Amino acid sequence: MSPDRRTAVAVGSLFLLTEVAAIAGAVLYRPLLGAADGPLAQGADTRALLGALCEVVLVVAVAGTGAALFPVLRRHGEGLALGYAFGRLLEAAVIALGIAAVLALVTLRRDAGTAVAADGADAALVALHEWTFLLGPNIALGLNTVLLAYLAYRARLVPRFIAVLGLVGGPLICASAVAVMFGAYEQLSAAGAAAALPVFAWELALAGWLLVRGFGPRGISDRVR
Numbered sequence: 001m002s003p004d005r006r007t008a009v010a011v012g013s014l015f016l017l018t019e020v021a022a023i024a025g026a027v028l029y030r031p032l033l034g035a036a037d038g039p040l041a042q043g044a045d046t047r048a049l050l051g052a053l054c055e056v057v058l059v060v061a062v063a064g065t066g067a068a069l070f071p072v073l074r075r076h077g078e079g080l081a082l083g084y085a086f087g088r089l090l091e092a093a094v095i096a097l098g099i100a101a102v103l104a105l106v107t108l109r110r111d112a113g114t115a116v117a118a119d120g121a122d123a124a125l126v127a128l129h130e131w132t133f134l135l136g137p138n139i140a141l142g143l144n145t146v147l148l149a150y151l152a153y154r155a156r157l158v159p160r161f162i163a164v165l166g167l168v169g170g171p172l173i174c175a176s177a178v179a180v181m182f183g184a185y186e187q188l189s190a191a192g193a194a195a196a197l198p199v200f201a202w203e204l205a206l207a208g209w210l211l212v213r214g215f216g217p218r219g220i221s222d223r224v225r
Contacts, residue, residue, distance in 0.1 A: 008211070145166045
C-alpha cells in the first residue's frame, strides 16, 4: 500500500468517525441540556459523561483529518492546506469548549441543592453549549468544507460530483447557522436538518471514496498502473 493510499484510508476512517461520534454524543447528552433544573434522573449523569467522551473522540478525529490531509493538500496549495489544517483545529477547539460546558452542567446538576443555588450558571452553561454547537459544527465546519471541497475539485482528488456536494453544502450550512443566529428557526429543526444534509452527504461520500478508491477521480491504484 502506497503512502497516499494509507493516507486516504486514514482520512476516510476519520471522517466516518466524526459522523459516528457526533451523532452518538448528541443523542447521549441532549436530554441533559433540555432537562428542567433539579437533580439528575438516575443514570443521566453517566449518559452525559459518555456523550462527552464521544465528543472528545470527535475533537481528535476533526483535528486528525486536518493533520492527515495536510501532506496531500500542500502539493496543490500550501497556503490553503495550512488554512484547512488550522481551520479544523479551530473547529475542534470550539467543540471542546462545548464539552467543557456539558461537564460543568453535570457537576451543577448532580444534586438539587447545587442546581437550585446556581440557576443562572446552569442556564448559562446550556446557552454556551448551544452557541458552540452553532459556531463549531456549523459555521467552522461549513468554511472548512468549502476549503477542502475547492482543493479537491481543483486538484481532482475525488470525482467532481463529490466535490460539488461540499461546495454546495458548506455555504448552505453557514447560511443556515446565520439564520438560526437571527432567530429564523431552531438549529434542531426540519429546516436546520435539511440545510445540514448536503454536508453530511459530502462527508459520507468523501469517506467512502477515500476508503474504497483513494485519491483521484479513478482512485490512486488506477493512476499508478
